[in-house]
Amino acid sequence: MNWAGTWTLLYKEVRRFWSVFIQTVLAPVVTTLLYLLIFGHLLDEGGVQFDNLDYGTFLIPGLVMLTLMQNAFSNSSSSLIQSKMHGNLTFILLSPLSPLEIYLAFVAAAIVRGLVVGLGVFVVGWLGYDLYWQSLAWVLVFAVLSAAVMGGLGLLAGILSDKYDHLAAFQNFVVVPLTFLAGVFYSIHSLPPLWQQLSQFNPFFYMVDGFRYGFFLHSDVSVWTSLAVTLSFLLVVSAINLYLLVRGVKIKN
Amino acid sequence: MTAAVSFQRVRKCYGDLCALKEITLEIPQGSFFGLLGHNGAGKSTMINAMAGLVNLTHGCIEVLGHDVVREYRHTRRLLGVVPQELIDEPFFSVRELLRIQSGYFGLRGRAQAAWIDELLERLALTDKADVKTHQLSGGMKRRVLIAMALVHHPKVLVLDEPTAGVDVGLRQSLWAFAQELHAQGMTIVLTTHYLQEAEALCDRIAIIDHGELLTVASKEELLAAHPWRYIELETNEVAELCSELSARLEQRQGDLLRFRVERDVPMADFLDWVQRSHLDVKDLRSQRASLEQVFLSLTQETHT
Incomplete structure (x- = not known):
């Protein structure tokens, strides 16, 4: 294992998003703050509650997860497609890094960005709401695993995309709908039975539900089910990525 | 090694x-x-x-x-x-x-x-x-x-x-x-x-x-394996070329004539052809093939 090389690629990927901090960290935090102001306060005033919690309190873990997931995805997907477009992916391909090391570094950087942005949203929410977590361990487990899944999905989208348009299609027609329909803004028990059933086929739902369990020790499905689904999804995404990287699909001639 | x-x-x-x-x-x-x-x-x-x-x-x-x-x-x-x-x-x-x-x-x-x-x-x-x-x-x-x-x-x-x-x-x-x-x-x-x-x-x-x-x-x-050499002649006036020179003429720019000649043809024979063509030679330059000529010759052979 080339740890020094892997660490260098991770460092480079973190430096990359940090160098455009306003775009990659500050902007998503502000956008999420707007969600919180509009939905949280309006629905709080209307007396909406989920699981006996004020809507704002219920909403914040969902918003943290939404932001974390979307930013983890963006980090690896935009980095890879930019590297392909600018040609600098060649530098990585000419290095002695293995496909596994490349994968680990990209996913680790996506986790870092996801956690940084998620923490930003949490801190902003904490200023306006009485927030607490019941189990920091579950919060962290689901935050890290979900960011890893989304980082892996982002890498997958970056590998398969030939241009920014392809990536935008993946993001807008797959990632955004699945995250919005994952119970970020609601409990699936509030949905009609058919939508409850359909929600259970959305792997992102388990990430959000498990993460929310860490805050309230209450979830729509068992936290162990959420953990098993999230881990299985991560394994599948990792396996597909490694297969593509080893074969050099769309990155070698 | x-x-x-x-x-x-x-x-x-x-x-x-x-x-x-x-x-x-x-x-x-x-x-x-x-x-x-x-x-x-x-x-x-x-x-x-x-x-x-x-x-x-x-x-x-x-x-x-x-x-x-x-x-x-x-x-x-x-x-x-x-x-x-x-x-x-x-x-x-x-x-x-x-x-x-x-x-x-x-x-x-x-x-x-x-x-x-x-x-x-x-x-x-x-x-x-x-x-x-x-x-x-x-x-x-x-x-x-x-x-x-x-x-x-x-x-x-x-x-x-x-x-x-x-x-x-x-x-x-x-x-x-x-x-x-x-x-x-x-x-x-x-x-x-x-x-x-x-x-x-x-x-x-x-x-x-x-x-x-x-x-x-x-x-x-x-x-060395290239079978040609290149001879340039500068003349005062260009008369009718003999058949041997005509066959080997590669380029003509005014009074400057460029010939592609087999390396095994003695220079004496070439000069004899020049004399037979009644060329009034001002200057003569003989060059071995450059890499560019070898390259073009080899790649053109495969295209013909």
């Missing part, structure tokens, strides 16, 4: 189109090796294949005895590649890029920092060390690519058209640097469209065309 790079029956096809057709070739250690061919001949595919950037259809490539697919970690340490396309990295300065590239190879510390400084100085990039690559001119970007390829101290340096779009002064300084590296024992593989450069620098040359290896030989062998 193990070859610096060895191609063994290498084939690369994209569907029905084969970019490389059963290439078998050895590049000796310590050579300054020219890989010549027209656009689309397969040169860059060969270079990318050496670097492991191409999935081969058949065959294998070794760098200093190590397979570029199975032992890629080892071969990538041995090989430095300067790609043909200019590359941008908008987030990092030149020095940061060199540090990052060093890091991929596990190279850090003072010695490596000193080597990076030396590369920057040798490639006249010291004053641009803290500038991002998208702010650099094409020639400077080309030098950054050379520095990137050398940052891990490779044994074999591959230069894919390194002087394309580079001004004369910089081109000469790049060649002086390449010759210095070669003198220190580095094997250099070069592709270029400037055949005079290849003739001046390379000691061994391969010519490929349409994915096939036409010839590989030392520069002297290649030039």
